Amino acid sequence: MSPARVMAADLAAHVGRQVTIAGWLHRKRELKSVTFLVIRDRTGLAQVVLAGPGEAAKAAGYPEESVLAVTGLVTASEQAPGGVEVTRPELAGLGEATEPPPFDLYRPAVGAALPTVLDHAPTSLRHPVLRAGLEISAASVAGFRAALGARGFTEIHTPKIVESATESGASVFGIDYFGRPAYLAQSPQFYKQAMVGVFERVFEVGPVFRAEPHDTARHLAQYTSLDAEFGFIEDHRDVMAVLTGVFAQMVATVAERARPAAELLGVKLPDVPAQIPDVHFTRAQELIAAGAGWDPRGEPDLSPADERWLCEWALREHGSEFVYVTGFPLAAKPFYTHPDPARAGYTNGFDLLFRGLELVTGGQRLHRYGDYLAALAALGLDPAPYASYLRVFKHGMPPHGGFAIGLERWTARLTGVANIRQVTAFPRDSHRLSP
Amino acid sequence: MSPARVMAADLAAHVGRQVTIAGWLHRKRELKSVTFLVIRDRTGLAQVVLAGPGEAAKAAGYPEESVLAVTGLVTASEQAPGGVEVTRPELAGLGEATEPPPFDLYRPAVGAALPTVLDHAPTSLRHPVLRAGLEISAASVAGFRAALGARGFTEIHTPKIVESATESGASVFGIDYFGRPAYLAQSPQFYKQAMVGVFERVFEVGPVFRAEPHDTARHLAQYTSLDAEFGFIEDHRDVMAVLTGVFAQMVATVAERARPAAELLGVKLPDVPAQIPDVHFTRAQELIAAGAGWDPRGEPDLSPADERWLCEWALREHGSEFVYVTGFPLAAKPFYTHPDPARAGYTNGFDLLFRGLELVTGGQRLHRYGDYLAALAALGLDPAPYASYLRVFKHGMPPHGGFAIGLERWTARLTGVANIRQVTAFPRDSHRLSP
Numbered sequence: 113m114s115p116a117r118v119m120a121a122d123l124a125a126h127v128g129r130q131v132t133i134a135g136w137l138h139r140k141r142e143l144k145s146v147t148f149l150v151i152r153d154r155t156g157l158a159q160v161v162l163a164g165p166g167e168a169a170k171a172a173g174y175p176e177e178s179v180l181a182v183t184g185l186v187t188a189s190e191q192a193p194g195g196v197e198v199t200r201p202e203l204a205g206l207g208e209a210t211e212p213p214p215f216d217l218y219r220p221a222v223g224a225a226l227p228t229v230l231d232h233a234p235t236s237l238r239h240p241v242l243r244a245g246l247e248i249s250a251a252s253v254a255g256f257r258a259a260l261g262a263r264g265f266t267e268i269h270t271p272k273i274v275e276s277a278t279e280s281g282a283s284v285f286g287i288d289y290f291g292r293p294a295y296l297a298q299s300p301q302f303y304k305q306a307m308v309g310v311f312e313r314v315f316e317v318g319p320v321f322r323a324e325p326h327d328t329a330r331h332l333a334q335y336t337s338l339d340a341e342f343g344f345i346e347d348h349r350d351v352m353a354v355l356t357g358v359f360a361q362m363v364a365t366v367a368e369r370a371r372p373a374a375e376l377l378g379v380k381l382p383d384v385p386a387q388i389p390d391v392h393f394t395r396a397q398e399l400i401a402a403g404a405g406w407d408p409r410g411e412p413d414l415s416p417a418d419e420r421w422l423c424e425w426a427l428r429e430h431g432s433e434f435v436y437v438t439g440f441p442l443a444a445k446p447f448y449t450h451p452d453p454a455r456a457g458y459t460n461g462f463d464l465l466f467r468g469l470e471l472v473t474g475g476q477r478l479h480r481y482g483d484y485l486a487a488l489a490a491l492g493l494d495p496a497p498y499a500s501y502l503r504v505f506k507h508g509m510p511p512h513g514g515f516a517i518g519l520e521r522w523t524a525r526l527t528g529v530a531n532i533r534q535v536t537a538f539p540r541d542s543h544r545l546s547p
Numbered sequence: 548m549s550p551a552r553v554m555a556a557d558l559a560a561h562v563g564r565q566v567t568i569a570g571w572l573h574r575k576r577e578l579k580s581v582t583f584l585v586i587r588d589r590t591g592l593a594q595v596v597l598a599g600p601g602e603a604a605k606a607a608g609y610p611e612e613s614v615l616a617v618t619g620l621v622t623a624s625e626q627a628p629g630g631v632e633v634t635r636p637e638l639a640g641l642g643e644a645t646e647p648p649p650f651d652l653y654r655p656a657v658g659a660a661l662p663t664v665l666d667h668a669p670t671s672l673r674h675p676v677l678r679a680g681l682e683i684s685a686a687s688v689a690g691f692r693a694a695l696g697a698r699g700f701t702e703i704h705t706p707k708i709v710e711s712a713t714e715s716g717a718s719v720f721g722i723d724y725f726g727r728p729a730y731l732a733q734s735p736q737f738y739k740q741a742m743v744g745v746f747e748r749v750f751e752v753g754p755v756f757r758a759e760p761h762d763t764a765r766h767l768a769q770y771t772s773l774d775a776e777f778g779f780i781e782d783h784r785d786v787m788a789v790l791t792g793v794f795a796q797m798v799a800t801v802a803e804r805a806r807p808a809a810e811l812l813g814v815k816l817p818d819v820p821a822q823i824p825d826v827h828f829t830r831a832q833e834l835i836a837a838g839a840g841w842d843p844r845g846e847p848d849l850s851p852a853d854e855r856w857l858c859e860w861a862l863r864e865h866g867s868e869f870v871y872v873t874g875f876p877l878a879a880k881p882f883y884t885h886p887d888p889a890r891a892g893y894t895n896g897f898d899l900l901f902r903g904l905e906l907v908t909g910g911q912r913l914h915r916y917g918d919y920l921a922a923l924a925a926l927g928l929d930p931a932p933y934a935s936y937l938r939v940f941k942h943g944m945p946p947h948g949g950f951a952i953g954l955e956r957w958t959a960r961l962t963g964v965a966n967i968r969q970v971t972a973f974p975r976d977s978h979r980l981s982p
Contacts, residue, residue: 117779134779136744136943154699154747177943179778206779207914209943234741234939243745250702257692264589267685269771269954271973272707272754273720273731275981285708287722287731289768290760290977296708296722303973306669306982309571310678312589318753319707325725333724336704343614344552344569344641479642500982504669508571508612508644519704538706538738542725546710547741547935 117181121155124196126186133158133198134181134206136238137174139218147171149201150218151182152238156372159197160184170203177217177235179207213238226531233538233547244373245535248366249523251373253317255365256338256517259358265313265340270303272296272319276497283323285333296321299516301448302501304341305477308512309504313342317519325542329531330469330521333540341514348450348460348476351513352390352436355464355474358517359434360384366526377527382433382466389426390436393444393458396422413444420468438462440475447487450476450513460513467525474515481505552616556590559631561621568593568633569616569641571673572609574653582606584636585653586617587673591807594632595619605638612652612670614642648673661966668973668982679808680970683801684958686808688752690800691773691952694793700748700775705738707731707754711932718758720768731756734951736883737936739776740912743947744939748777752954760977764966765904765956768975776949783885783895783911786948787825787871790899790909793952794869795819801961812962817868817901824861825871828879828893831857848879855903873897875910882922885911885948895948902960909950916940 118131135153147168149160160182162168174180184201214232215224217239222229229236236242257267277284277295285296300316307314320337340358345351363381366374374381391399396414401407404421408414414422414437426435438460439452445461452458461475478484484502488495495502523535533539538547553566570588582603584595595617597603609615619636649667650659652674657664664671672678692702712719712730720731735751742749755772775793780786798816801809809816826834831849836842839856843849849857849872861870873895874887880896887893896910913919919937923930930937958970968974973982 134945179943179945206946207944210916210941213942232938234744235942237742237745246703246745247701249704253702254696261689266682267688268681268972269684269754271769271975273756273769273975273980285722285724287720289720289980290758292980294980307672307972309669310672310681319704321708323725334706334708481645503667503982506645507648507670508614509642510569510614511641537703537742540706540708545708545724545727545729547938 120158247373251370255362259361336519343510343512389430476513555593682808686805690797694796771954778945778947824865911948
């Protein structure tokens with residue numbers, strides 16, 4: 113590569129000069145007297161014009177997606193995208209494609225069914241629409257980290273191979289660990305709680321694993337969990353305040369770093385209110401009973417229809433696309449959830465709903481050893497498999513809480529795709545283990 | 548918690564005022580007429596004085612590591628650490644310890660053998676020395692990301708469950724994937740290469756898994772890999788230039804964000820030269836043959852002793868604690884390594900050595916489909932298991948390369964610990980699956 117490589121997005125600043133651009137042959141259009149090449153690099157697209165006798169032949173050996181270096185004259189052109197094109201080019205092949213892509217990558221919409229897209233993911237993801245989802249995902253993660261870093265949180269990395277399947281026995285992957293049985297971690301829950309004892313405030317971005325046997329549009333066998341946990345809280349409201357600030361920065365970072373991607377997908381970025389509306393679980397059920405066509409009262413958890421209705425309600429009544437549901441019943445939340453001290457049977461656990469879907473689950477956790485033993489006993493659970501988790505609570509833990517955001521689910525809701533797999537680079541589910 | 552919580556590090560700004568601090572009871576010293584409490588929070592330590600009749604009794608119910616809120620008067624005191632202490636305190640228990648920690652956390656050195664430390668990791672890691680290693684680790688990762696973000700790299704998240712154990716068949720973990728055999732990924736190598744086709748420049752911070760049956764001081768069954776890969780390079784020297792910049796920023800970020808931790812551990816942060824010295828593999832062997840007490844020529848790879856000698860040589864001759872070894876023989880590098888076009892039998896693969904140890908491996912990769920088939924054939928390998936990996940090379944890939952830094956190994960070298968487990972929160976090895 114010539115060190116003088118100019119990026120596609122910068123081309124307009126070089127009119128009248130000889131430059132080298134490089135990238136993928138996004139599209140080749142052969143007309144009678146002229147051939148147009150569109151070169152795609154990480155900053156955008158650039159048009160190259162082969163005109164005159166014999167010129168078209170220069171591109172003959174390069175199928176679409178070949179990687180080319182193109183040296184030529186930057187010429188202003190009203191018809192060209194971006195107002196400039198490269199004329200009188202010399203082409204050099206940097207990495208020739210040996211067969212055409214599985215579907216046309218230059219068409220505005222993805223012109224293949226999802227299974228085809230996923231089967232060919234390494235190539236499919238080059239399509240600007242699919243790539244844009246992953247850019248928004250990357251910007252979201254950067255915002256998540258920036259928000260927590262600014263609040264004194266420390267990043268941690270915890271084990272993904274664990275001894276016992278304690279958090280939710282049903283759907284774990286078993287692994288042969290040097291001849292012993294072990295499991296893939298379903299969440300960093302226990303580790304992030306323990307690390308509150310070390311750093312007070314911690315976060316982790318990492319894979320979690322769920323052996324979900326059912327293929328749905330919103331579940332994956334591996335997804336990226338954005339986890340945070342912190343101590344010295346009053347109750348779950350302190351957790352919600354941090355979470356609200358985190359989403360504000362995630363959205364701001366998408367706007368800052370991935371605006372072209374958001375525009376390409378027609379994403380309307382949500383406002384994150386300084387105070388997201390919140391509604392207690394029982395009040396939410398009353399609202400639904402009074403306003404929707406069904407009565408959920410008596411149910412221990414929200415149904416998908418309940419979640420959708422509550423989002424419509426929050427938008428109508430509060431102008432917010434986000435809404436917290438607080439005070440879930442004990443039965444709806446894991447055993448480590450702190451009960452509501454003012455209301456028997458309910459907890460300091462919450463969900464955050466966004467555009468019709470539960471996006472985040474969080475809450476205050478138990479922090480006293482005796483309370484854990486009592487909570488397990490109340491559920492009729494043997495504390496033995498939890499011994500290694502519980503031990504840290506003998507050594508002094510502050511009131512604490514946290515949350516976990518499913519990255520792919522967030523990106524899917526934000527971009528409005530029908531299936532979470534459309535914003536996951538190489539999804540894993542019960543049918544898909546490759547590529 | 549009172550909203551007016553003051554952090555230990557800020558106490559000196561509050562002399563003469565009534566404040567609340569909160570944290571762990573790091574140490575309790577009961578003398579005849581006075582009891583000193585040291586409270587540890589995420590910013591440091593604060594001394595609390597209980598003096599006068601009956602005062603000591605206030606702390607009687609709190610073993611060390613209990614979490615307390617302490618409200619009292621901030622008083623200047625020459626003898627106190629930081630020049631201030633909290634006097635006339637009222638204590639409130641936020642999370643009482645029910646038993647003492649497994650070893651004294653307040654002593655300057657970690658006073659327990661490594662197995663004890665690791666068995667009790669959730670509590671052990673509170674020791675300022677162990678915590679400091681993880682702070683340095685977190686700052687290093689932040690520097691890694693900042694350096695690559697500034698260079699136009701996009702963050703990716705790739706599958707940790709893979710279909711075939713292609714990269715190095717010997718040491719993978721098997722997993723039951725919905726009744727089918729699958730494996731834990733040993734690296735994101737193939738995925739990050741594919742994603743060069745999408746974003747040109749990518750990085751990933753994530754866990755990788757090696758079923759190493761041997762317990763050594765420098766291997767783990769799970770570690771955090773800092774991976775980068777990018778296209779449109781001339782050769783491996785472009786990769787080395789980026790890697791040098793990455794280390795410069797990692798060290799700078801440790802200096803900026805984790806200086807107290809580095810000072811506590813007595814870490815001398817290395818200078819990262821703008822141009823790290825580099826030496827070709829064959830020249831390195833000649834230097835060793837001429838200067839060390841042994842002759843490595845003819846060996847296909849460097850031995851640990853070779854690495855140590857080369858680091859001493861680089862420090863002596865070039866004043867650098869880092870040294871690149873370039874041009875490794877084909878036999879020493881994986882099949883996807885690009886050969887040196889100017890020297891048969893050698894590659895554009897390199898290692899970066901630091902303080903006696905190989906820390907990073909990287910290089911230019913093959914980027915043409917036909918070259919991959921030829922490389923596999925030359926090794927007598929069946930291309931079938933690689934089909935899903937190789938397919939992307941039919942669709943145009945630029946010359947590219949990258950590197951992978953082992954986070955724990957870097958932190959271990961930087962801090963000078965004898966065993967990598969001392970800077971890993973919850974290490975996994977053939978004997979250790981918990982906590």
